Amino acid sequence: MRRTPKDTEDSARKVRRRAVLMGGAMGAFVAVLGARMRYLSVEQADEFRLLAEENRVNxxxxxxxxxxxxxxxxxxxxxxxxxxxxxxxxxxxxxxxxxxxxxxxxxxxxxxxxxxxxxxxxxxxxxxxxxxxxxxxxxxxxxxxxxxxxxxxxxxxxxxxxxxxxxxxxxxxxxxxxxxxxxxxxxxxxxxxxxxxxxxxxxxxxxxxxxxxxxxxxxxxxxxxxxxxxxxxxxxxxxxxxxxxxxxxTIDAEAQNFAQVRMGEESAAMVAMDVETGDILACASAPSFDPNLFVRGISQKDYSTLMENDHRPLSNKAVAGAYPPGSTFKMVTALAALESGLINAQTGVYCPGHYEVGTRRFHCWKRGGHGTVSLHSALAESCDVYFYDIAQKIGIDRIAEVGRKLGLGQRMDLPMSAITEGVMPDKAWLAQRYGQDWRIGDTINASIGQGYVLASPLQLAVMTARIASGRAIAPRLVKAIGSEELPVPDAPQLEITPEYLAAVRQGMFEVMNSPRGTAKASKVADETMLMAGKTGTAQVRIISAAERASGVIDNKNLAWRLRDHALFVCYAPYDRPKVAVSVVVEHGGGGSAVAAPLARDLLLFCLTGGIPPLSAYPASQRGTIETRFKEMKLRDISGAGTAKSRA
CATH class of the missing domain: 3.90.1310.10 (Penicillin-binding protein 2a (Domain 2))
Incomplete structure (x- = not known):
């Protein structure tokens, strides 16, 4: 069937209309797309550039x-x-x-x-x-x-x-x-x-x-x-x-190594301190451990070995160990008594070998007694009865007051771990801690550094430095941070009468240099470095009346853990103090026999800047001392540098 011209024209009109609509739609779409592309590529360019950068840059x-x-x-x-x-x-x-x-x-x-x-x-x-x-x-x-x-x-x-x-x-x-x-x-x-x-x-x-x-x-x-x-x-x-x-x-690496080696296999601690500045020159605890093991990842076997050692190598005994100070505490009791005005340096006390309070008897270390003693001889011979007597007269609170002035019962502000505060007890402390009243027997025990009294080797070194200098010396461990030298803090005068401090120093001098001094075997022969010191032996077990009657068992016949702690404190030179040292040997026995020789060697090392000369020792001991030093395996760090590279 043939299409009429009119049909053809209508069809063409529809096509044109559809083409215009389709073209308009496509044009609108292109316009929207172009606008979006412009927005993304121009207005959002910085944001997408950043995202792309983060995608390829870490x-x-x-x-x-x-x-x-x-x-x-x-x-x-x-x-x-x-x-x-x-x-x-x-x-x-x-x-x-x-x-x-x-x-x-x-x-x-x-x-x-x-x-x-x-x-x-x-x-x-x-x-x-x-x-x-x-x-x-x-x-x-x-x-x-x-x-x-x-x-x-x-x-x-x-x-x-x-x-x-x-x-x-x-x-x-x-x-x-x-x-x-x-x-x-x-x-x-x-x-x-x-x-x-x-x-x-x-x-x-x-x-x-x-x-x-x-x-x-x-x-x-x-x-x-x-x-x-x-x-x-x-x-x-x-x-x-x-x-x-x-x-x-502030520590001297050579002195530290000397102290560490000198203690050998003992469970012990040694602290050496500059009396003038408070600088800690050595702070050693034995036995020790290798810290490199922890950095690299310590094995269970190595860790178990350290933990199971009864000498506790992981414990820093020098600052964390709290021990009965024994007779090294007697200077505190003496100063408290002098300050009270109830005695003077010449006051005599008779020692028959024991001291009775009611029905209880407190014994002196010397069974037969010391006879009549004054301050100097009581310190030199370490007569217990003298200090029992004067402590009962003045009471624990006066003793505690002087002890705190000398640094006992105080936590030292140093950048080390587990620093103990120790214990400097008084009546208020016992009531607060245990809800108990203080008794006379507690005072007598405290007077010779037993009972509740506890101190670290660091505190004993501070106490000794303060007695030697008459100033409230504070220990110092850090000498410089970066290029900045830290100032030495001012040390005010102790609130203790200088005359009384001098009297106690004289007693400490006689400990070392008197014919009857308990540490005369550890005296220094060189008159330019004469020592003043005090021995201490702290019991860790109760001695029964039956044992005392039959004779106290010698330390060497006891199990290691039952033996007395050996202690010693000292300073030198006596007339112009420079260095103070404290030593504690756990279960070492007598302070005069075990701790004093250790302290003397470290003190002389610090004073002389190296292995002490044999001339500093009594002539009769020089052969033994020379052999000891030759057998010590010290590190050769005298020429060690600071390692210029950090790599």
């Missing part, structure tokens, strides 16, 4: 070099050494277990290592690098670098790790570092971002812990370019952080 923290720890002469105590390690970043690795298994075929990784890493990966942000292994050999480190294309997200790195070249000598003072724990983070109000880096190490005990903020430094950062699979292509920018401050201690 920013990572650069841990700073930890500050060094040096002795007073600049010898290295704690430093940093190169450490080859390998890290993995979950975001870049993809299939982490597969990558770790591949890595384990290249370098030694145990299933436990892999499991530990996977747990750490799950706990941390996908962008945080996780340390898989450290302290790698150069061979293993090279293998990882060569196989990098097949190990996405794995990066070999060269970092720094803490090391302690003098290991056991400073373990208790300096401490050690270890990985940040959840407990560490919980104790910090605003944690440094560095602490979020897995296996980042911070100070755990000692100086490393208490001066952590100075030692840590500030982190740097680096911008690295990565490809689409996370492979590092190049480093775009590096901003170095600030290394930690170097810390210089």
């Amino acid at each position: 920013i990572r923290l650069i841990p700073p070099a930890r500050g060094l720890i040096l002795d007073r002469n600049g010898k290295l105590i704690a430093g940093n050494e190169q450490n080859y390690r390998v890290v993995i970043t979950r975001e870049d690795a993809g299939d982490v277990p597969q990558v770790l298994n591949r890595l384990a075929s290249i370098v030694p990784l145990t299933p436990e290592d892999i499991e530990k890493t996977l747990k750490e990966v799950e706990r941390r942000s996908p962008f945080v690098p996780i340390t898989v292994a450290d302290r790698l050999s150069w061979t293993d480190f090279s293998k990882i670098a060569l196989n990098a294309p097949s190990l996405p997200g794995v990066t070999p790195e060269v970092g720094l790790s803490r090391s302690y070249p003098l290991d056991t000598d400073f373990a208790h003072v300096v401490g050690y570092v270890g990985p940040v724990s959840e407990k560490d983070l919980a104790e910090i109000e605003s944690p440094d971002p560095l602490l979020q880096i897995p296996k980042f190490q911070i100070g755990k005990i000692g100086v490393e812990r208490w001066i952590e903020d100075n030692l840590r430094g500030r982190a740097g950062q680096k911008r690295i370019e990565v490809n689409h699979v996370g492979r590092v292509m190049r480093e775009l920018e590096r901003i170095e952080g600030s290394p930690g401050d170097d810390i210089r201690l």
